[in-house]
Amino acid sequence: MTAPATPVAPRKRLLASIHDVSPRFERQVDMLAERLSGHLGAGRFAMLVIPDHWRGAPIAGNAAFQARLRGWADMGIEMFLHGWAHKDETPATQGLAGFKGKHMTAGEGEFLNLSHAQAVERMSAGKALVEDILGRPVAGFIAPAWLYGEGAHAALSELGFALAEDHMKVWRPADGMVLAKGPVITWASRSKARIASSLWFSALARQALPALRTVRVAVHPGDTTVPALLASIDSTLARFARSHVPSRYASLQGPAGLF
Template sequence: MKRLLVSIHDVAPSHFARLERIVPFLEETNGIGTRYSMLVVPDFWRKGHLRDDPAFCAWLRARAAAGVEMILHGYYHRDETPHTSWGQSLKASALTAREGEFLGLSRAEALARMQQGKAELEDILGQAVKGFIAPAWLYSAGTKDALKDANMMFAEDHWRVWLPGQDRVVAKGPVISYASRSKSRIASSLLWSRLATTLLRPLDTVRLAVHPHDFDIPSLITETHRALGVLQQNRQLSYYYELAAD
């Protein structure tokens, strides 16, 4: 069986207005229903914790109760670690706009944030949170080790989905995602998406990720709609946790 995993990243109160547009776009316009995942950040860029916005928490609980899969997506999402190595500094600045929160954390630091975020999100939702996906898909070695201690069933980076407790990879291949920070990034995103819907066809599992700021760019909205239409033709919409049963 071929699968399609669709996710919304950076789910937080500061993006509420955009999220209220993205959800009907996925659920109704593209016919996905609630078979997709939300990557939730407890205190996105320290702009306001989930628990301090009752309306957003109620909305999040309603989506979870309807069947949307909820995944912990860091804690602050902002990379506040001073990087000493050239490689990590390059990743932090070139691959993302200082959003790789877990790129430089030790095992103890990563575990503490995972445990705190998981407990807070479960309290808000009233249900278990099974997985963790690091902001910008960037992990330190310590973060990867901490996934087991935090009892995370699954994790994802840009190239794979794996089960930390079993050290088992359950999906391989690059994520289809979009960048909206500049005209050149938008153009490259559009090209990659059009190529990927063909090039990734042989894969058992294809992943497509939507970010709130994608919906500030009409061409990215149009391309996301096209890509979802193509990918749904021969794939079953799935949740991340279902990969553990394969």
């Protein structure tokens, strides 16, 4: 009689990403890519591409940076669209949207207050631009500062993005299915208070989050300016690389991908 198969434990995943990939931050992105590669292996992370950071660093027409994007994608790095300008040009002043825009980002919640039509226009243009450069589909869409308004959510559901992400989850826009849950571990460099709070949270996360099926880590160009943040990033990546397999976001779409 054949013995029953031993159940296979679900694979734990580590998803890492470099935000704000733009010609404006090319040197810092190189530094972060080298750091992540050292912990996770070459190409075992994602990049979030901004087509025209603050409308002063366009990728369109920049052949050298376009070649860099293709080279990174050829290494296996997943490429997400990360807004269009990464700048909130329609800021709210009241209510929950106003609170988020003021306290959760430094004027960069681009998709927090856009109408449906505006969100469709920017997402469509960004998707077409980046996919034309790469010669392949983008991996998904992640809004600047992980902030989405109603217009952005509506646009996501109809534009064919495979994945989307906010502070607390990764989901599939086509049907709204949540594929991973848990807070993003990230760092902030724009003030002493935010540096201190992000160091505190990342230290807590190293102790509290190893049981999560999927752990997400996100780094930003500004992190490279603060040695304490870089040390914390190293500690965090090293800790989770021991318990979680450095993986691609696309792996969440598989049968073992949920949560």
